[in-house]
Amino acid sequence: MLERRVSPSPVLAILSPVIAVALTIIAGFALFAALGKDPVKAMEIYFLSPFADAYNRSELLVKAIPLALIGSGLAICFRAGVFNIGAPGQYTLGAIFAGGVALHAPEGAAMIWLLPLTLAAGFVGGMLWGWIPAFLRVVSGANVILVSLMLTYVAALLLDWLVRGPWTDPQGRGFPKSALFPDGALMPVLLPGTRLHWGLALAVVAALALAWMLSRTRRGFGIRAMGLAPKAAAFAGFSEAKTITYVMLVSGGLAGLAGAVEVTSTIQQLQPDIAAGYGFAAIIVAFLGRLNPIGALIAALALAVTYIGGENAQILLKLPKNAAFVFQGMLLFFLLACDTLIHYRLRLRRVAGG
Amino acid sequence: MEAFLVSMIVAATPLLFAATGELVAERSGVLNLGVEGMMLLGAVAAFAVALSTGSSTLGIVAGAAAGAGAAALFALVALGFTANQAATGLALAIFGTGVSGLIGQGYVGNAIDPLAPLLAAESLPDHPALRIILGRDAMVYLALALAIAVWFYLTRTRSGLKLRAIGDDADSAHSVGLKVLPSRFAAVLFGGACAGLAGAYLSLAYTPLWGENMTAGRGWIALALVVFAGWGPIRVIFGAYLFAAASLSQFYGNALGLSIPSQFLAMTPYLATILALVVISAAGARYNAPAMLGLPFRPTR
Numbered sequence: 001m002l003e004r005r006v007s008p009s010p011v012l013a014i015l016s017p018v019i020a021v022a023l024t025i026i027a028g029f030a031l032f033a034a035l036g037k038d039p040v041k042a043m044e045i046y047f048l049s050p051f052a053d054a055y056n057r058s059e060l061l062v063k064a065i066p067l068a069l070i071g072s073g074l075a076i077c078f079r080a081g082v083f084n085i086g087a088p089g090q091y092t093l094g095a096i097f098a099g100g101v102a103l104h105a106p107e108g109a110a111m112i113w114l115l116p117l118t119l120a121a122g123f124v125g126g127m128l129w130g131w132i133p134a135f136l137r138v139v140s141g142a143n144v145i146l147v148s149l150m151l152t153y154v155a156a157l158l159l160d161w162l163v164r165g166p167w168t169d170p171q172g173r174g175f176p177k178s179a180l181f182p183d184g185a186l187m188p189v190l191l192p193g194t195r196l197h198w199g200l201a202l203a204v205v206a207a208l209a210l211a212w213m214l215s216r217t218r219r220g221f222g223i224r225a226m227g228l229a230p231k232a233a234a235f236a237g238f239s240e241a242k243t244i245t246y247v248m249l250v251s252g253g254l255a256g257l258a259g260a261v262e263v264t265s266t267i268q269q270l271q272p273d274i275a276a277g278y279g280f281a282a283i284i285v286a287f288l289g290r291l292n293p294i295g296a297l298i299a300a301l302a303l304a305v306t307y308i309g310g311e312n313a314q315i316l317l318k319l320p321k322n323a324a325f326v327f328q329g330m331l332l333f334f335l336l337a338c339d340t341l342i343h344y345r346l347r348l349r350r351v352a353g354g
Numbered sequence: 355m356e357a358f359l360v361s362m363i364v365a366a367t368p369l370l371f372a373a374t375g376e377l378v379a380e381r382s383g384v385l386n387l388g389v390e391g392m393m394l395l396g397a398v399a400a401f402a403v404a405l406s407t408g409s410s411t412l413g414i415v416a417g418a419a420a421g422a423g424a425a426a427l428f429a430l431v432a433l434g435f436t437a438n439q440a441a442t443g444l445a446l447a448i449f450g451t452g453v454s455g456l457i458g459q460g461y462v463g464n465a466i467d468p469l470a471p472l473l474a475a476e477s478l479p480d481h482p483a484l485r486i487i488l489g490r491d492a493m494v495y496l497a498l499a500l501a502i503a504v505w506f507y508l509t510r511t512r513s514g515l516k517l518r519a520i521g522d523d524a525d526s527a528h529s530v531g532l533k534v535l536p537s538r539f540a541a542v543l544f545g546g547a548c549a550g551l552a553g554a555y556l557s558l559a560y561t562p563l564w565g566e567n568m569t570a571g572r573g574w575i576a577l578a579l580v581v582f583a584g585w586g587p588i589r590v591i592f593g594a595y596l597f598a599a600a601s602l603s604q605f606y607g608n609a610l611g612l613s614i615p616s617q618f619l620a621m622t623p624y625l626a627t628i629l630a631l632v633v634i635s636a637a638g639a640r641y642n643a644p645a646m647l648g649l650p651f652r653p654t655r
Contacts, residue, residue, distance in 0.1 A: 002435070002436075002652070031453075031456075035456055035457065037456075083438070083440050083441075085387075085440060085444065136628070136631075136632055139636075140632045140633075140635045140636040141635040141636065142628070142631045142632045142635040142636075143631065143635070143647075143648075145385070145387075145440050145648065146577075146578075146581055146627075146631055147628055147631060149387075149574065149577070149578075150578055150624040150625075150627050150628050150631075151624070151628070153571065153574065153621070153624045154621050154624050154625065157617040157618075157620050157621045158617070158621075160617050161615050161617035161618065164617075165615060277448075280444055280447075280448060281448075283441065283444060284445075287441065319456070319459070320455040320456065320458075320459050320566055321455070321566070322451050322452050322454075322455035322456075322566055322567065323452055323455055323456050324452065325448045325449065325451045325452030325455070326449060326452030326453055326456060327452070328448050328449075328452070329391070329445050329446065329447075329448035329449025329450070329451075329452055329453075330445075330449060332441065332442075332444065332445035332448065332449075333427070333431055333442070333445045333446075333449065336431055336432075336435065336437035336438065336441055336442055336445065337430075337431050337435045337437060339437065340435040340436060340437055344436075
């Protein structure tokens with residue numbers, strides 16, 4: 001039986017992610033052994049190869065950038081008790097808006113403003129897609145989880161239509177891709193010889209700004225209050241409608257920015273598959289990072305390991321592309337179960353009289 | 355037109371299975387977003403068993419069992435550990451996608467005979483419409499029967515009434531002695547078994563082979579369908595056929611004389627679901643929306 005603790009365990013609150021990661025590795029070992037794949041070799045490639053050399057380490061950071069941007073925004077959202085699971089759609093809208101600016105910029109002329117404008121458009125696109133569920137929730141009480149999820153598929157279909165229809169590359173021989181973005185719209189590389197780009201700075205700045213907002217401003221206090229005790233927060237004068245709208249705009253905007261950063265850095269054009277599951281993985285990032293924007297930065301690196309490990313396993317072990325999702329799913333399962341133990345303790349028997 | 359109607363019936367069947375199961379879980383107050391993962395596990399298990407035993411019946415049973423097993427994992431974390439249901443459901447969707455890919459790797463490229471029609475072609479009447487309706491495989495009718503049985507259960511039996519009470523107000527239900535957690539556990543397992551059947555239908559009948567991610571988002575459409583149908587099992591039947599028709603319009607759109615890009619037609623189920631959700635939410639308790647959907651329950655005494 002689970003018995004409520006008098007106060008949450010601070011030790012477990014910090015240890016829970018560590019325990020969850022350890023359990024994931026152990027369970028992954030057992031699963032690969034059960035499926036007749038060499039577990040030692042598999043674990044080595046999934047968890048150690050991403051750190052093996054400078055190139056892998058730089059790729060780790062490249063993958064962590066979108067995860068951190070989305071995850072730190074979601075941390076704020078979840079703190080307020082608003083469950084935005086539409087980050088994949090907000091990411092896609094961000095990429096579409098960014099692509100719209102980059103692809104339609106007038107040719108020629110060195111344009112120092114093109115990249116900032118492209119990224120800002122991405123932020124706005126994500127905000128728009130985050131605002132819709134917030135608005136519908138405020139006016140009708142429609143469930144944010146379900147509306148934001150539905151919008152994810154609408155966004156994916158919109159992108160699909162754009163890259164096959166109006167924005168398809170005339171020289172693309174029928175492939176569903178846009179033209180390559182002009183150089184002025186591309187994210188500059190941070191470390192020559194790698195793909196690591198300045199999006200890293202954006203992710204760090206965003207996480208720091210959100211951490212400051214959450215802990216030092218009245219608005220941040222309102223967000224935390226609404227997550228812990230919605231009625232008390234409303235009584236204290238924090239508007240539920242305003243808080244929901246604010247966190248959805250911020251998390252949607254950051255997911256949109258992540259989409260814009262991704263299409264202006266590693267992909268450099270629009271195509272149907274730009275998301276790579278970042279939107280859902282970022283939910284794990286937010287939880288693993290203890291719903292704290294700074295924590296999300298670190299957690300993004302952990303999730304990036306599953307991506308790089310997965311790519312390496314695909315090449316070296318011929319494992320299917322989706323195999324990396326096994327670890328992401330298990331990690332979230334274990335994390336959620338461990339988090340319960342922060343507030344509850346396990347008792348083998350019911351307490352007398354209880 | 356005939357080909358379109360046959361495709362519609364075939365495409366509606368997995369949606370109907372998955373949505374009927376999810377509807378029961380949601381009416382008990384549990385939102386399980388892991389339908390896509392449960393469907394994929396059901397699909398790979400059904401295919402593997404059907405291929406190795408040569409029996410599609412055993413395959414169907416294996417699919418249902420795999421779906422229920424995956425749902426048990428969800429129930430353990432979301433109900434046993436009272437974790438956030440939406441997050442746990444996503445974990446299941448992600449996990450199921452990964453594990454099914456791993457298990458299914460050895461089965462890619464194998465093919466089996468698709469499920470045979472329930473009635474032999476020569477025993478069918480000559481009328482073309484009746485031939486379309488009566489010439490399908492057994493799972494098509496099983497899905498319909500299941501949805502009707504769920505309607506009967508929820509609206510005409512004491513047990514169904516209790517399940518709905520638990521979904522609407524678990525604390526009151528608990529205080530009058532209803533077993534909240536065991537009932538929810540059972541409802542979630544039923545939902546998982548149905549999602550497994552939906553997956554089995556895909557890998558045994560729809561495209562009789564296994565491919566990574568072969569559900570292609572149908573689990574998420576099934577989630578939308580439950581909301582679109584306002585949590586009513588009979589409306590789920592109509593919704594499943596409607597959504598199936600919308601999803602097929604990309605292949606038949608030109609033939610039917612539609613000039614709208616297929617992507618916009620494919621969007622309509624999601625947009626219609628959002629609209630339905632707004633209407634239902636604004637209208638409040640006049641619809642079947644379970645009042646405690648997604649909220650955890652922990653007995654206090």
